[in-house]
Amino acid sequence: MDPIINLIIFVCLGVAILALSVWAVSSKSLLRSATFLLLVLICTAGFYLFLNYHFLAAVQISVYAGGVLILFIFAIFLTSNKNDVLEKHEARKYIMGGLAALAGIAVTAFALLKHQFMYGNNPTIEGDYEMNMKLIGETLMGTDKYQYLLPFEVLSLLLLACIIGGILIARKR
């Protein structure tokens, strides 16, 4: 692809993610906030596609945008009252939060600009490394070095524990 088009896509996605996430944390209504979160997650999937991680983009869309967002919307509907006003913190809390965020951004930007990346100035390194599904499957199911059978199984156990825990917590007594 043309580098200019690449740059345009990248800038559009980045600006969209930043603006939407600001809206997601600052909008008044919770449902609107969840919608902005959905848009952020879709933009993230676009980012993964942009990086040629097709599998990751598919997982992002299906798990986050499909599953987690539905859970969020259900929870918002189940827990919202009609006469519920969003309480506010005092202004000091806002200032503290903003200061913490700005300090973190400053530290990260300093580290990023200071550090010289290995391939940072070498644009020829980016190529089209297309992931194929066979490689992903073998990496998830193998037991060699750099293969991930054990985390996979641990994760499945975690999901089982979450299912049981969720049912146990949320059931009616």
Added chain:
Amino acid sequence: MFFIGIYGFIVRKNMIAILISLELVLNAVEINFAVFNRYLYPEQLEGMFFSLFGIAITAAETAVALAIIINAYRCIGNVNVRNLNKMKD
């Protein structure tokens, strides 16, 4: 994005809003994994798999957290953080 999430985590009072901020933070971390994997070591796959596991763990965590929130709502009637210490009674 990470720090926007942290800002939201500190500022918001509703538990669901806090959870949304948490999602933003985790999402930012996963983007970081994927991007650094792509631009520094494009022939290896570690970052991608860590992102994958991160997504799965986030989904699990969200499910449990929302179950807890719904249960707390059933107990005390709203979902603001300050009211949570009523559960001690």
